[in-house]
Amino acid sequence: MRNEWLKKEIQGFKPYQVAPITVPTVINANENAKSLWEYTDVKSAVMEKLLTVAPNRYPLPYADSLRAKTAAYIGCKPEEILLGNGGDEMISLITQAFLDKGDSIVVHGPTFDMYALGAEANGASVNTVVDSSDFAHDIEEFLQVIAETNPKIVYVCNPNNPTGVLWKKNDLVRIAEAAPKVVIFDEAYMEFCDDSELTMIHELVEYPNMLILRTFSKAFGLAGCRVGYLVGQEDAINMVSKVKPPYNLNVFSQAIAEVALDYKEVLLGEVQKVCALRDEFIETVSELSHAEVFPSATNFVLLRTDRVEALQKALLEAGILAKYYSPGSALYGCLRITITTAEVNERLLTVIKEVCN
Ligand SMILES: *Cc1c(COP(=O)(O)O)cnc(C)c1O
Numbered sequence: 001m002r003n004e005w006l007k008k009e010i011q012g013f014k015p016y017q018v019a020p021i022t023v024p025t026v027i028n029a030n031e032n033a034k035s036l037w038e039y040t041d042v043k044s045a046v047m048e049k050l051l052t053v054a055p056n057r058y059p060l061p062y063a064d065s066l067r068a069k070t071a072a073y074i075g076c077k078p079e080e081i082l083l084g085n086g087g088d089e090m091i092s093l094i095t096q097a098f099l100d101k102g103d104s105i106v107v108h109g110p111t112f113d114m115y116a117l118g119a120e121a122n123g124a125s126v127n128t129v130v131d132s133s134d135f136a137h138d139i140e141e142f143l144q145v146i147a148e149t150n151p152k153i154v155y156v157c158n159p160n161n162p163t164g165v166l167w168k169k170n171d172l173v174r175i176a177e178a179a180p181k182v183v184i185f186d187e188a189y190m191e192f193c194d195d196s197e198l199t200m201i202h203e204l205v206e207y208p209n210m211l212i213l214r215t216f217s218k219a220f221g222l223a224g225c226r227v228g229y230l231v232g233q234e235d236a237i238n239m240v241s242k243v244k245p246p247y248n249l250n251v252f253s254q255a256i257a258e259v260a261l262d263y264k265e266v267l268l269g270e271v272q273k274v275c276a277l278r279d280e281f282i283e284t285v286s287e288l289s290h291a292e293v294f295p296s297a298t299n300f301v302l303l304r305t306d307r308v309e310a311l312q313k314a315l316l317e318a319g320i321l322a323k324y325y326s327p328g329s330a331l332y333g334c335l336r337i338t339i340t341t342a343e344v345n346e347r348l349l350t351v352i353k354e355v356c357n
Helices: 040-050 064-074 086-098 114-121 139-149 169-178 200-206 234-241 251-262 264-285 308-317 342-356
Strands: 025-027 081-084 104-109 125-130 153-157 182-186 210-215 228-232 300-304 320-324 334-338
Touching (some): 040 251, 064 081, 086 182, 104 139, 114 125, 169 200, 200 210, 251 264, 264 300, 308 320, 308 342
Parallel strands (some): 104 153
Antiparallel strands (some): 210 228, 300 334
């Protein structure tokens, strides 16, 4: 195959790769540490449910049953939900549906890379409004760049990955008002926020140009099942549906996500524990002289230190893999640490205190 046959925009791209993982404690991808199998009731419910699906039949294209349960969970109509293979597929569908060559998008940075990658792959340009040195969002500049560049899509990740920082609700409303075309609020971590008023889902009726992205990968612990969804007005959902592969979400993932919703009280109970551990972790680390942590409304914490190489090395020696950012990255000097269990927190803090005190 010849590289020159590729779309020009992606000729310089590299396939996404994950290095083989050789340590026991993996806290670099914001995954939920607990598997569904650890809940006896949920496990038997999943097993029972799986035997009711027909692997020889195509799945329902809109995952009707899961769609209805997701709508009930979110508090909207089934027609206002579009399910797919994780938030990643939803971003890819948005990109395909809305971006023409020569369009532009506005993002803040650092944020989730998929927005910019999707735009670039489709020949759209990316205008990034850089957060302050302590990762606070500059709303005035963000609004100004929107006004100046007339973007096809504005993306806001709230709370933000990889910083953990939350946007103010009032700022989100100002962004929704200012966006001239499509506005996307990525709420992949919204279940980890204490305040249920922070989601933009309550504003659905006000903004026909708004789509909200959610996932089962984080709070519900289904990263391996690949289930995510968009929430928007019916009309907006129908537009993105035009580019959806007919049978995108497989029968097994649909079934497992349904069971997860049936047991949402149990599963989301774990989220409260993770949030408490996160707050403890932040409090302890913020007392160290060579480490700085940023407020987080997610299941991870961004830690900055002038001893980042030593810290990453010591963590690896202790069998812990955190997310490391190479020199040259906007986040160089930081590690992104997923919060999982009290036991892992204890091991983490032992190492961090040793290196960063
Ligand atoms: C994890 C994540 C997603 C979605 O991930 P999927 O596993 O593809 O559902 C989307 N946005 C952000 C910011 C994330 O961190």
